[in-house]
Amino acid sequence: ETGVTQTPRHLVMGMTNKKSLKCEQHLGHNAMYWYKQSAKKPLELMFVYSLEERVENNSVPSRFSPECPNSSHLFLHLHTLQPEDSALYLCASSQGWTGLRAFFGQGTRLTVV
């Protein structure tokens, strides 16, 4: 069982669709993150949740909506995305919300058509 599990691994969606990405961590961490990874760009932090409370929202468009129902699960709800939103979306978790010894999931490769 991997420490941080993301589903689905691949997702193709139209611009009018609504979909959700799921992340689950089995490490007992109290902070979870969503990152966006695009080609030739640094990892971009999108959201941080600490103890199920959102502590950071890095100016992410409202078409991305996170949800953290408990300290083990994190969702990213997607709606009316744009082609430029196509990227690898990575979930991570750590103990404490500064990213110390953060563990990443395998990512969801999202393609918006």
Added chain:
Amino acid sequence: GENVEQHPSTLSVQEGDSAVIKCTYSDSASNYFPWYKQELGKGPQLIIDIRSNVGEKKDQRIAVTLNKTAKHFSLHITETQPEDSAVYFCAAVDTGTASKLTFGTGTRLQVTL
């Protein structure tokens, strides 16, 4: 905020040779510096990290050095093997504040036979 620059963007070495990847950071308050390895189709994996109270840390064939005065840190891989081929990311953060991990743009390492 923190800014992390990473060089080179690509690096090709022969099997058995050493590889060195360098990063510089801008925030003198940063005190935690992890290195991640990302293989194709996978999420980043923490391979080694160093805190600002030490100058060097080693784990088998991997070592990290930190120069706080110059604000740069480096990853050293000795006796490289084909399975070391991956993209490597450095990062920096000040764990004493509300700041988050800032990543470099990555180095693609290719180990050739």
